[in-house]
Amino acid sequence: MEAEGPEQQNQDIDFLIASCPWPEDARSLIGDLGITNERRARAAAMLAGASRSMTKAVRRDPGLLGVLDPPGDFATEKISLAAPDDADALDGLRRWKRRQLLRIALRDLLGEADLPTVGRELSLLADACFVRALEIADQGPPLAIIGMGKLGGNELNYASDVDIVFVHQGDSAAAARRARKVLEILTAFTPEGQVYRVDIELRPEGGAGALSRTPEAFGTYFDRWAVPWERQAYIKTRLSAGDPELGNAFFNAIQPGVWGENLEADTVPHLRALKLRVEESAKLKGDRELKKGPGGLRDIEFTVQLLQLIHGRSDPTIRSPNTLTALRQLSWGEYIDQADALHFTTAYIHLRTVEHRLQLRDERQTHELPTVDADREWAARASGFENLEAFQASHNRHQTSVREIHQRIFYRQTLDRMHETGLVTELLPDRLGQLGFADPDRAAATIERLTENLGRRANVMQQVLVIMVEALATSPDPDLGLIRLAWLLDGSFRVGTILPVLRDSPIAISDIAQLLGSSRVAAGWMRNYPEFARSLMHPEDLAEARTADDLADEAIEAMRSSGDDPDMQMAELRRFVRREQLRVAARDILGLASIIQIPEELTNIADVAVSAAVDSLAPQMPFAVIGLGRYGGLDLSYASDLDVIFVYEGTTSDDAKAANRVARGLLQQIGAQTAEGRAWEIDARLRPEGENGQLARSLEGYQRYYAERGQLWERQTLVKRRFVAGDPGLGSRFLQLADEWCYQPTFSEADAEEIRAMKRRIESERLGTGSKARDVKLGAGGLSDIEFTVQLLQLQHGHGRTSIRDNRTLPALAGLSEHELLDIGDRATLDVGYRFCQRFRNARYHLSGLSSDGFPDDDHEELLLARRLGYPSSKDLQADFQEITAAVREVTDRLFYNQSG
Numbered sequence: 001m002e003a004e005g006p007e008q009q010n011q012d013i014d015f016l017i018a019s020c021p022w023p024e025d026a027r028s029l030i031g032d033l034g035i036t037n038e039r040r041a042r043a044a045a046m047l048a049g050a051s052r053s054m055t056k057a058v059r060r061d062p063g064l065l066g067v068l069d070p071p072g073d074f075a076t077e078k079i080s081l082a083a084p085d086d087a088d089a090l091d092g093l094r095r096w097k098r099r100q101l102l103r104i105a106l107r108d109l110l111g112e113a114d115l116p117t118v119g120r121e122l123s124l125l126a127d128a129c130f131v132r133a134l135e136i137a138d139q140g141p142p143l144a145i146i147g148m149g150k151l152g153g154n155e156l157n158y159a160s161d162v163d164i165v166f167v168h169q170g171d172s173a174a175a176a177r178r179a180r181k182v183l184e185i186l187t188a189f190t191p192e193g194q195v196y197r198v199d200i201e202l203r204p205e206g207g208a209g210a211l212s213r214t215p216e217a218f219g220t221y222f223d224r225w226a227v228p229w230e231r232q233a234y235i236k237t238r239l240s241a242g243d244p245e246l247g248n249a250f251f252n253a254i255q256p257g258v259w260g261e262n263l264e265a266d267t268v269p270h271l272r273a274l275k276l277r278v279e280e281s282a283k284l285k286g287d288r289e290l291k292k293g294p295g296g297l298r299d300i301e302f303t304v305q306l307l308q309l310i311h312g313r314s315d316p317t318i319r320s321p322n323t324l325t326a327l328r329q330l331s332w333g334e335y336i337d338q339a340d341a342l343h344f345t346t347a348y349i350h351l352r353t354v355e356h357r358l359q360l361r362d363e364r365q366t367h368e369l370p371t372v373d374a375d376r377e378w379a380a381r382a383s384g385f386e387n388l389e390a391f392q393a394s395h396n397r398h399q400t401s402v403r404e405i406h407q408r409i410f411y412r413q414t415l416d417r418m419h420e421t422g423l424v425t426e427l428l429p430d431r432l433g434q435l436g437f438a439d440p441d442r443a444a445a446t447i448e449r450l451t452e453n454l455g456r457r458a459n460v461m462q463q464v465l466v467i468m469v470e471a472l473a474t475s476p477d478p479d480l481g482l483i484r485l486a487w488l489l490d491g492s493f494r495v496g497t498i499l500p501v502l503r504d505s506p507i508a509i510s511d512i513a514q515l516l517g518s519s520r521v522a523a524g525w526m527r528n529y530p531e532f533a534r535s536l537m538h539p540e541d542l543a544e545a546r547t548a549d550d551l552a553d554e555a556i557e558a559m560r561s562s563g564d565d566p567d568m569q570m571a572e573l574r575r576f577v578r579r580e581q582l583r584v585a586a587r588d589i590l591g592l593a594s595i596i597q598i599p600e601e602l603t604n605i606a607d608v609a610v611s612a613a614v615d616s617l618a619p620q621m622p623f624a625v626i627g628l629g630r631y632g633g634l635d636l637s638y639a640s641d642l643d644v645i646f647v648y649e650g651t652t653s654d655d656a657k658a659a660n661r662v663a664r665g666l667l668q669q670i671g672a673q674t675a676e677g678r679a680w681e682i683d684a685r686l687r688p689e690g691e692n693g694q695l696a697r698s699l700e701g702y703q704r705y706y707a708e709r710g711q712l713w714e715r716q717t718l719v720k721r722r723f724v725a726g727d728p729g730l731g732s733r734f735l736q737l738a739d740e741w742c743y744q745p746t747f748s749e750a751d752a753e754e755i756r757a758m759k760r761r762i763e764s765e766r767l768g769t770g771s772k773a774r775d776v777k778l779g780a781g782g783l784s785d786i787e788f789t790v791q792l793l794q795l796q797h798g799h800g801r802t803s804i805r806d807n808r809t810l811p812a813l814a815g816l817s818e819h820e821l822l823d824i825g826d827r828a829t830l831d832v833g834y835r836f837c838q839r840f841r842n843a844r845y846h847l848s849g850l851s852s853d854g855f856p857d858d859d860h861e862e863l864l865l866a867r868r869l870g871y872p873s874s875k876d877l878q879a880d881f882q883e884i885t886a887a888v889r890e891v892t893d894r895l896f897y898n899q900s901g
Contacts, residue, residue, distance in 0.1 A: 013035075013036070013038060013041045016038070016042050016045050017030065017041075020045040020046060020048075021046075021049055022048055022049025025048035025049045025055075026044065026046075026048045026049065029047070029048040029058070029059070030044050030045065030048075032059065033058070033059070033062045033065075035065075042110065043068055043106045043109070044058070046110060047105070047106065049378070049381070050105075050109055050357065050361065051105060051362075051363070052361055052362055053362050054102055054105060054360070057098070057102070058102075064102055067099055067100075067102055067106065068106065089132075090136065090185060090188070093133070093136075093185075093195060094193060094194075094195055097125065097129055097195055098193075100125050100128075101122075101125065101158070104118060104121045105158070105360055107121075108356065115349050115353055116322075116324055118356065119150070119153075119154060119155035119156055119352070120154045120155075122156035122158065122160075123147070123150075123153075123154040123155065123156040124154075126147070126151055126156060126162050126196065127147070127240050127241055129186065129196065130145045130164075130182070130186070130240050133186055134242060136185055137178055137181035137185060138177065138181055140171075140174045140175060140177065140178035141171050141174050141175045141178065142168060142169045142170065142242070142246050143166060143167070143175060143178055143179060143182075143212070143243065144166070144167045144168070144239060144241070144243045144244075144246040144250060145164050145239075145241040146165045146166070146238070146239060146247065146250060147162070147164060147237065147238050147239070148163035148165060148202045148233065148236060149202070149233070149236055150163075150236075151163060151240060152236035152237045153238075153321040153322045153323060154238070154322050155322060155323060155324075155352070157352075157355060157359055157365075158356055158359040158360050159359040159360075159363050160365065161196075161198065161199045161365070162196045162197070162198055162199065163199045163200075163201075164198060164199075164200060165200065165203045165213075166182075166200075166203070166212035166213075167212065167213065167214070167215060167218065167246055167247070167249075167250045168212045168213070168246070169214060169215070169246055172210065172212070172214070175212045176210065176211045179211050179212045180211065183200070197365075202230075202233055204217075204226075204230075215249040218250060218254050219254060219257065221257075222234075222253075222257025222258065223256065228264065228270040228271055228274075229270065229271065231257065231258050231263075231267075231309060232305050234254055234258050235305050235309070236305075237251070237321060238321055259316075261313055261314075263309065263310070263313070267309065268306070268310075268416050271302065271306055272410070275298070275302050278292050278298055278302075279292060279293070279294065287369075287395075287396070287399055288368045288369040288370075288371070289367060290354060290358075290367045290368065291355070291367035294403045295398065295400060295401070295402040295406075296351065296399070297348065297351050297352065297355070299402050299405075299406035299410075300323065300344050300348050300351075300406070302406070303406050304323055304327060304330065306415065307330055307336060307409070307415075308326060308330070311333070311335050311459065311460070311463065314459055314462070315459040317329055317332075317333065318330055324345060324349075327341045327344055327348075328341070328345075332456055333457070333460065334456060334457050334460050334496075334499060334500065334503070336409065340405045340409065343401045343402070344402065344405060346398070347401060350383075350394065350395070350398050351398065351402075353384075354379065354383045355367060357379060357382040357383050358379060361378075361382070373388070376388055376391075379391070380392070408504075413505070413506045414464070414502075414504065414505065414506050429441050429444045432444060432469070435469065435470065435473040437473070437482070438478075438479050439479055442479065443469075443479060446486050447465060447469070447482070450465060450485070450486050451465070454495065457496075457499060460499060460503055461499060464499065464509070467506065467509050468485065468502060468509050468512075468513060469482070471512075472485070472513045472516065474513070474514075474517075475513050475514050475516070475517020475518055476517055476518050476847075476864050476867035477517045477518070477847075477867075478517055480516075480517065480520075481513060481516040481517030481518075482516075484516040484520070484523040487527060488523060488527050488530070490527075493530070494527070494530040497530040497531055497533065498512075501533040501534055501537055502533075504537065507536065508533060508537050511539075511586070511590055512526075512536060514589055515585075515586060515589055515590075518589045518843075518846055518847070518868050519589055519846035519847065520847060521585065521638065521849050522585045522586065522589060522846065524849070525578055525579075526582060528578065529575075529579050529582060532579065532582055532583070536586070539592075542583070542587060542590070542592055543587075543592050545587070545593065545600075545601055546580070546583070546604075547604075548604045548607065548608065551604055551605060551608045552611065552612075555573060555608045555612050558572045558575070559572050559573055559616070566616060569616060570613070570616070570669050570672075573609055573612055577605055577606075577609050580605045581602065581605060581638070584601045584605070585638070585846070587601070588842060588846075589846065595835045595838045595842075596835075598838075598842065599630075599636050599637060599838070600634045602636040602637070602638065602640075603631065603634045606631065606636060606642055606680060609680075610625055610642070610644075610666070610724055610725045611724070611726075613665075613666050613670055613725075614662070614666060614725045616669070617662050617665045617666060617669075619659070619662045619726065619727075620658050621648055621649060621659060622650075622726075622727040622730040623646070623647075623648045623649075623727060623730070624647050624723060624724075624726035624727050624728075624730045624731040624734060625644050625646060625666070625723075625724040625726050626644060626645050626647060626721055626722070626723060626724060626734060626735075626738075627642070627643065627644055627721065627722050627723075627724040628643040628645060628686050628717055628718070628720060628721055629641075629643035629720055630643070631643050631644065632721045632807055633720035633807045633808050633809060634722070634807070634808050635720075635808065637838070637842060638842060639845050639850075639851030641682065641683045642680045642681070642683065643683050643684075643685075643686050644684055644686075644724065645684060645686060645687045645697075646662075646663040646666075646684065646687070646696035646697070647696070647697060647698070647734045648662075648696050648697075648698055649698065649699055649727075649730050650698055651700070655698070656694070656696070656698070659696040659698075660694065660695050660696045662696070663684070663695040663696040664695060666682070667684065686714075686717055688702070688706075688710075689705075699730065699733060699734060702737060703737055706741045707741075710741060712751055712754050712755065713755075713758060715741065715744075715795065716755060716791055716795060718738045718742040719742060719794055719795065719798075719805075719807065720791075720807045721738050722735070742795070742798070743795070743798035743799045743800075743805065745799050747795050747796045747799075752792060752898075755788070755791075755792055755795075756896065756897060759784070759788050762784070763784075774854050774855040775853050775854045776836075776841060776853050776885075777837070777841070777853035778853065779853075780885060780889045781885025781886055781887070781888035781892070782833075782837055782853070782885060782888075783834065783837045783838075783841075783853075785833075785888055785896070786809065786830050786833055786834050786892075788892070789830065789891065789892050789896040790813060792895075792896055793816050793821055793822065793895070794812060794816070797819070797821050801815075803815045803818065803819070804816050810831060810834060813827050813830055813834075814827070822895075826891045829887045829888060829890075829891050832884060833885065833887065833888035836881070839869060840853075840865075840869065841853055843868040844856075844865060846868065847861070847868060848861070855878075855881075859874070865877065
C-alpha cells in the first residue's frame with residue numbers, strides 16, 4: 001500500500017482542525033509545534049482548547065506528547081504501579097505523575113477512555129505515587145494507606161484533594177513519623193509543584209486524632225464513638241498503598257461498625273440534617289454548583305450511601321465504594337428502581353464529565369459553572385455539546401431529574417423504619433403471637449415461604465416484611481391478611497410490581513395491609529391488577545371520588561386501545577370495571593369515602609359500563625336503559641344486581657325485533673362470565689309481565705300497559721327509577737310517564753294495605769323465624785323496613801311534591817322531613833339505621849366474598865366482622881345492631897304498619 005504524502009497528511013490535519021471545538025487554538029498549537037503526525041495532531045487539537053495549563057506545558061516541552069507513543073501502550077486501561085527510577089526521586093516522582101496525568105487527559109479528550117475509566121486511572125495514578133512515597137520515606141513499622149472519598153471509590157478528579165487515613169501495626173510513634181514523612185513527600189512544593197493535596201481529616205477524631213492507628217484502635221473507635229457521618233464516609237474505602245495484610249485487618253476491624261446489624265436511631269435524621277447543611281453552604285451558587293447544589297453530585301452520592309448503610313447491613317453485595325457500581329448493585333437488588341438508577345447514572349456521568357472539563361482547563365479544583373457567557377460556552381463545547389443552549393437544556397434536565405429522585409428516595413419514610421429493623425426471619429412465633437396473630441406458627445411458615453426463591457429481591461422483601469407484618473397486626477384479620485399477601489406476591493410480575501411500592505411507601509404498606517386484612521374481594525382484585533398498588537403511594541389521588549365524565553372518558557379510551565374487535569373491547573371494559581371497583585373498595589376500607597359515596601361511585605361505574613355497551617351495540621332507533629331498584633336509586637353495593645328495563649321508540653315489528661336484539665346483546669355483554677369475571681348480574685325481570693313479557697317495549701307500549709294492566713307493586717318499583725344509558729330524550733319522556741303513573745292524585749288506604757301485605761309476605765317467605773333477628777336487609781329494623789316506609793310515604797304524598805320524589809333513600813328522607821311528613825327524630829332513626837345496615841353489608845361482603853345480609857354463624861368470623869366495623873368485640877356489634885334495628889322497627893311499625901305504640 002502506497003504511503004500518504006505530505007499533501008494528504010496536511011489535508012487530514014486541516015480536517016481535524018476544522019472539526020475540533022476550538023479550531024483557532026488547535027491550528028496555533030499544531031503550527032507552532034510543527035506537528036505533522038495525524039495522531040499527535042488530533043491530541044494537540046483537543047488539548048488546545050480544553051486545558052490551558054497542559055497546553056502551556058506541551059509548548060514548553062513538545063516531547064510530552066511522547067506519552068502517545070507507542071499506541072499500544074497508550075490504549076491500555078491500567079497505569080503501571082512501577083515507580084520511576086530517578087536520581088532525584090522526589091522531582092522524578094512529580095515529573096512522572098505530570099506525564100501520566102497528561103496521558104489520562106489525552107485518552108479522555110480523544111474519547112478513548114470513558115468516565116469510569118478516567119476516574120479509575122486517576123485513582124491508580126495516586127496509588128502509584130503513594131507506593132513511591134512509601135519507598136522514599138524512612139523505613140518503619142508496617143504501614144497501609146487507605147483511600148477515602150473519591151480516591152476510595154476509584155473515581156478521582158483531575159484536581160481532587162486525596163482523602164486518606166493511615167493504618168499501622170507495631171510502634172505507634174515510629175508509625176506516625178513514617179506517615180508524616182509520606183505526607184511531606186506528597187505535599188511539599190518544588191518547581192515541579194506538589195504531588196498531591198492531601199486531606200487526613202477523615203481519621204478518627206479528625207485533626208485532634210492520632211495520625212495513624214492500629215486496626216484494633218479503628219475497631220474500638222467505631223464500636224464506641226463513631227457517629228453516622230463517619231459510618232457513611234467509611235463506605236468509600238479501599239487499600240491505596242502499603243501492606244495488604246494490614247489493609248485487610250483494617251477492613252475486618254471497621255466492618256462491624258460500618259455494617260453493623262443495628263444502626264443508631266438518629267442515623268437517618270443525622271444524615272438528612274448533614275445533607276441540608278451541605279446544601280445551605282452552596283445556596284448562593286444556585287444551579288452553577290455541580291457538587292453541592294440541588295440536583296448535583298451530592299444528591300446522588302448521599303442517596304446511594306444512605307441506601308447502602310441501611311440495606312448493606314444484611315446484603316454485602318451492595319457495598320461498593322464506587323458510585324456507579326453501587327447504583328448497579330442497588331438496582332440489581334431492587335433497592336432502587338431501574339429507571340431511577342439509570343437517571344442517576346446518566347446524570348452522574350454528565351455532572352462528573354463537566355466537572356472534569358472545568359478542572360482540566362487550569363488544573364484547578366472547582367465545582368462551579370462559570371458566570372461569564374463566553375466561559376459557559378467554552379464549558380458546553382468542552383463537555384461535548386454543540387452550543388451553550390443545548391448544554392443548558394440537557395444540564396437542567398439532569399439536575400431536575402436528580403433532585404426529584406433524591407427527594408423521593410432520600411426522604412423515603414420507610415427508611416426511617418428499615419434502619420431500626422432486623423430481618424423478618426427474626427420474627428419468631430412468640431413475637432408474632434405478641435403482635436396478635438392467632439396462629440403464630442402458621443404465620444412464621446408463611447413468612448418463610450414469602451422470602452423463598454426471590455433471588456436478588458429476597459433482602460428487600462425481608463426488610464419490608466418486618467414493617468408489613470406489624471401493619472397487618474392492626475388489621476381485622478392479620479393471619480388471613482398474611483396468607484393473602486403471599487397469594488398476592490405469587491409470581492415474578494406481581495412481586496416486581498408491588499415490592500417497589502412496599503419498599504418506597506409506608507403509607508402504601510399500611511393501606512395494603514388494611515386491604516388484605518379486611519377484604520377477601522379486594523385482595524383478589526389486587527392480585528389481578530397489582531399495578532393498582534402504585535396508586536396507594538399517592539393518597540391524595542385516592543382521596544377524591546372520580547366523576548362520571550372522567551370514568552366515561554377512561555372507559556372509552558380503554559376500549560379504543562383494544563382495537564376494533566368487539567370481544568376485545570368488552571374484555572377491556574370488564575377490566576376497567578374491576579379496576580374501578582377495586583379503587584372504590586380501597587376508598588371504602590381505608591375510610592376515604594362515606595357510606596353515601598360508595599354506592600353512588602359503584603353506580604357510576606355501572607352506568608359507564610352499560611352506556612359503553614349500548615354505544616357498542618349501536619341501536620338503529622331511539623333506545624334507552626332505565627335503572628330500577630338499588631341501581632335506580634344510586635344505591636348499589638358490591639354484590640348488587642343491575643335491575644333494568646328497556647324502552648325504545650318505534651311502531652313496527654322490525655323496530656321491536658331490532659330493539660330486543662340490542663337488549664339481549666346488552667344482557668350478554670354486561671352479564672357474561674369471562675376470564676375477567678362477570679361485570680354484573682343484570683336483571684330485567686321487573687319489566688311488564690316479568691319473564692313472560694317482551695324484553696324491550698316501546699314507550700307507547702309502556703303507556704298502554706301502565707294505563708290498562710299496571711299493578712301497585714310496579715308503581716312502587718318506579719319510585720326508584722332513573723335514566724341510565726342510550727337516548728336521553730327518550731329516557732326523559734319515559735321518566736315523565738313513570739312519574740305521572742307512579743304519583744297519582746289519590747293513594748287509598750286499600751293501596752297502602754296492599755303494600756303492607758306484600759311486605760309481610762316477603763318477610764314470611766324469604767326469612768326463616770330463627771334468622772329474622774340477624775338479617776340487616778329483610779329482618780326487623782333492616783333496610784327493607786326503611787325502604788318500604790320511605791316509599792309508602794312517597795306514594796301517599798308525592799303527587800305535586802317533587803322534592804319528596806327523590807329516587808335515593810337518604811335524600812328522600814330529607815325531603816319528607818322538610819315537608820313535615822316525617823318527624824325529625826324518626827328521620828334520624830331511619831338515617832342511622834340505613835347507614836349502619838349499608839356498612840354492615842359492605843363489610844360482610846369484603847370479609848367473605850359472598851353476598852350475605854346476616855351475621856356469620858362462626859364466632860371467629862363474627863369477631864372479624866366486628867373489627868372491620870370498628871367494634872372491639874362481637875358483643876359490642878350485637879348490642880349496637882339490636883339497639884339500632886329495634887329503633888328502626890318501632891318507627892316502621894308506627895309509620896308503615898300504622899300501629900300505635
